[in-house]
Amino acid sequence: MSTVQTGAPRREPGAPAPDGPGDAGAATARRVARYSGFRPEVQGLRFVAVLLVVVYHVFLGRVSGGVDVFLLISAFFLTLSFVRKLEAGRPLDLGRYWLHVFKRLLPLAVLTVLAxxxxxxxxxxxxxxGRWRAEALASVFYVQNWALALSAVDYYAADHSSASPFQHFWSLSVQGQVFLLWPLAFAAAWLLTRRGSLRPVPVLVALFGTVFLxxxxxxxxSTATQQEFAxxxxxxxxxxFALGSLLALALPHLRPPRTARVALGWLGLLSMVSVGVLVDVQGAFPGWIALWPLLSGAAIIVAGRSGSPFGLDRVLASRPLVRLGDSAYxxxxxxxxxxxxxxxxxDRPMAGTWSGTVIILVSLVLAVLATRLVEDPxxxxxxxxxxxxxxxxxxxxxxxxxxxxxxxxQHVEDRRAGRIQAEAARNNPGAAALEPGFAYRGxxxxxxxxxxxxxxxxxxxLGEACPEDLALPEELRRFCHESVSHEAPERTLLVLGNSHLQHWLPALRPLAQDERWRVLTWIQPGCFYAAAEDQPGSESCRAWFEGAERMIGTTDPDLVVVQSTFTDTEGEFLRPGLEQRVRELTGRGMPVVGIRDTPRFPEAPAGCAVANGADDPRCTFTxxxxxxxxxxxxxxxELPxxxxxxxxxxxCPAGQCPPVIGNVYVYWDDDHLSRVYSQSTAPVFGERFREALATDGPGP
Known part of the structure; x- marks a missing residue:
């Protein structure tokens, strides 16, 4: 990116005249001065915003909205810095800026990640x-927010047993991405103002106003349709960030009276502190409701230095809070x-009063030490x-x-895993250990x-993406996969259901390969092939259910596989509407196999076994x-x-559901079979599948 080149006696067309005698130089100096100067009350606000985050995390297990204020302040200071350069006609030097800002941010981030x-x-x-290693890399490369966004919309991610110690890097990743993007907006403003009468500030107002809207x-x-991702x-x-930039551009022109400054400051603080109590921030943000903490923070910034002994700035601009603001990051x-x-x-979900207080104090001491011993030098x-x-x-x-x-x-772990996998047939028989007369020789x-x-x-x-030969609308193809393919298949099977059918696919594949069956899947986790009113509230489930008939008509399968029953931790039941679906399919001459659901447990048996040992009776359920x-x-x-x-x-052999069978974890979470165990059931699965077709009705 080219930058403004200034220097006597030449200057770029449209750039402001250098400071010096005369009206032009004085006007330039005045414009630059508007955006200059350290704002101690905003530095104190930075600490208050981060302290809110910490207190809400430790004592309430909630999100406070303080992160949003922190992001606003970051954009505020960033904008002031670049506007000073633009108004003074100084080089932007974007390359140096980017290197400088990450040279400043990375050392403490790296220290935290390594520790x-x-x-x-x-x-x-x-x-x-393994997940934490990947998140460590995502954090230091400022893409942790995208890693979490993809995980948040992953149906299975909800089963992770503990919060990520790197989760808070999501906001720093967003901030780092903005530190890369925002200078481009200032470079665009320079390009638009270098040859004409336009001034940088109005151009930036237009640019950031557009981004804001x-x-x-x-x-x-996005918050209304996919809040976890949003x-x-x-x-x-x-x-x-755009609001923070617009605030920085407008602030020099805002001159509220002293009384209004005092009121704005204290009302803004009260509003900012209360938002996390009154609003489910993590469940509702970042839609329009995020304006609440942002406008609260903006009110405090507009209040600025009131000059009143009763002003909030007397607290925020005090030496202790300003120094603590230096350690907020x-x-x-x-x-x-x-x-x-x-x-x-x-092994607790939340900290107590005393332990939480100690956590905050320890964090604060470590933050001050890290700032003084690492960041400042x-x-x-x-x-x-x-x-x-x-x-x-x-x-x-x-x-x-x-x-x-x-x-x-990761390389060491991969080599170790390779050695273990090479011996898996001997050391990890899985379901084969249930066969009569089995003797473990591993x-x-x-x-x-x-x-x-x-x-x-x-x-x-789920296999390959939906094959091109299926004439499905683009919006429905995300539910369709080809799990087993053959150039000239003997029959076509359609597996129609949710994740509790998906986890049997490793057991079904060997049978389909032997019989030369093509296996197509129409699967959406968490949804039910039963009745329209049976679907969860998500748009995905409704679209999946309504598209199932289209999939059946398009594929004209020789056999449909469904989930016959449904379980929760309390029992098993037939979901209303499933019988009607089965009757409709068999009435059209389509054979249907219903696979009985698997038990759901109150916790993950494998996680319990990892923590306490597979022999611990707490890890065996019924x-x-x-x-x-x-x-x-x-x-x-009744139905042939x-x-x-x-x-x-x-x-659950012999009436008990152990976490490990044949040296293989049966489940990987609280209700889904591990892929390894499912594969180990393939011989028995294939035998019983053939028997079911032969005994209860005509097969393919």
């Missing part, structure tokens, strides 16, 4: 370690891993500032300090599969459905084309 990784290796559950509109829409989406947060970085590590060690380090190459070297070194150990750690010390760090990655693959006949059997006896498949004894 957290040490804690992860030492005390965190093994089932989560477009991003806010998208934020409102919460971490950079695009839904840009308007918050470090406090935000440090408090979250300290809190989460404490909760992991104590590196901020004043002159050597990197001498040229861009040195700045780039520092930035690359910071990134490498995290990337190198994380990738090395290594008694062999690790259980899947490895703890691989447990979160166990959802069964369920009311165990030992009872399949409730769908009467319907199978409907047959049932009951595999409960492979999960």
């Amino acid at each position: 957290t990784l040490v804690l992860v290796a030492a005390v965190y559950p093994g089932s989560d370690v 477009a991003s806010l509109a998208w934020s409102v829409h 919460y971490f989406d950079t695009r839904t947060r840009l308007w918050e 470090a406090l935000y970085l440090i408090h979250w891993p300290v809190l989460i590590t404490y909760l992991v060690l104590r 590196l901020k004043g380090w002159a050597w990197p500032e001498r040229n861009r190459r040195r700045l780039a070297g520092v930035v690359v070194l910071c990134l490498a300090l995290v990337a190198a150990p994380v990738l090395a750690w 290594d008694p010390d062999a690790p259980t599969l899947p490895l703890p760090e691989d447990l979160p990655r166990q959802p069964a693959s 369920h009311p459905m165990v030992g009872t006949p399949d409730p769908a059997l009467p319907l199978a006896r 084309l409907y047959s049932t498949l009951d595999l409960t004894d492979l999960i």
